[in-house]
Amino acid sequence: MFKMNFHTVVTHDTTFHADDVFAVAMLTQFHAGFNLIRTRDENILNYALLDPQIVVLDVGGQYEPEKLNFDHHQDTALPSAASLIYQHFNDRICPKPAQPYFEEFVSVIDLLDTNRGNIYGQLDALPAGFRTVDNLIKGFNRDVTDPTQQDKQFRLAVDFAVDIVKNEKHFALLRNRLETDYRRREILPNNVALLTEYHPDWKTKKDHVFAVMPHANGWQIQSRDTTIDKVPETISKCNGFIFRHGSGFMAVVKDRQVAVEFASSLTRHQPFLE
Known part of the structure; x- marks a missing residue:
């Protein structure tokens, strides 16, 4: 030794x-x-x-x-x-x-x-x-x-x-800790990732175009790349809507369930097609 x-x-x-x-x-x-x-x-x-x-x-x-x-x-x-x-x-x-x-x-x-x-x-x-x-x-x-x-x-x-x-x-x-959380993530049928912690590097994985994760003001939906797809402006009609970035790369709502329901409506993207 x-x-x-x-x-x-x-x-x-x-x-x-x-x-x-x-x-x-x-x-x-x-x-x-x-x-x-x-x-x-x-x-x-x-x-x-x-x-x-x-x-x-x-x-x-x-x-x-x-x-x-x-x-x-x-x-x-x-x-x-x-x-x-x-x-x-x-x-x-x-x-x-x-x-x-x-x-x-x-x-x-x-x-x-x-x-x-x-x-x-x-x-x-x-x-x-x-x-x-x-x-x-x-x-x-x-x-x-x-x-x-x-x-x-x-x-x-x-x-x-x-x-x-x-x-x-x-x-x-x-x-x-974040890698452990990412490995345990839930994946919606349209291939949107649900994370229990804010993960600044999820985009580098290139497994998903959209991800839902915590935000200081509630829950956010992020786009990995706005040239592929953006968070639609219609999110502003959701209950508890807080903010949508002008570029469409992210938007925030108050409640997780609202974020998940909206994310479930987004276009399905497979990583190998991008």
Whole structure:
């Protein structure tokens, strides 16, 4: 079994990137009291690499998880330090049901750090003002020749990354719950989906053209794509009608039963015909 206990984390000094910052941020999710050292001093690193209670990440030239050493630079086949840390401590960092979704975020950090799949070439096609999560973290760097200032900025970057990690965990748990709800959805005879929770991503499934789901003011009917079909204007005649968007992409009524009855009258659409 991999070791989990440590009292110190060592990473490299000078310029920092998303992988070392997020690696540290993920460790704080379950161990906030560790000592942090940023250095490339060989004496310190050699000592730390041998101490099984010191995590060494993104520096040191060794990947030995049983000794809590997580560098990747010595082997291009390895993922980034953030991925190595996550792989080792995943159950401590993120609840298991949310892990498939949280791992999508970690994989992006890995791509940006290692340029797998020539991700930088793809980013070149985007507007100059576009910022990746790696760009945002790099923005915390200041004078790389001033170690005191850089250590301060690194900690600010970690604080920023901690909030992002918390957000990603929240949405990963939410996505897991919504996926469960989607799998259990009721489907009307005309292939309209009935969901018990608001699901922002139901359209990406392309299983239905229309879906009924909760709204802050009642229940809504949404169209997946208004070029295929729209929520008809006749919904305004329903009891408890509240609102219809001018584009016809959605409309809201007060009661679920009214929404379901109206949705049942909509044109049947099969996903494979669109």
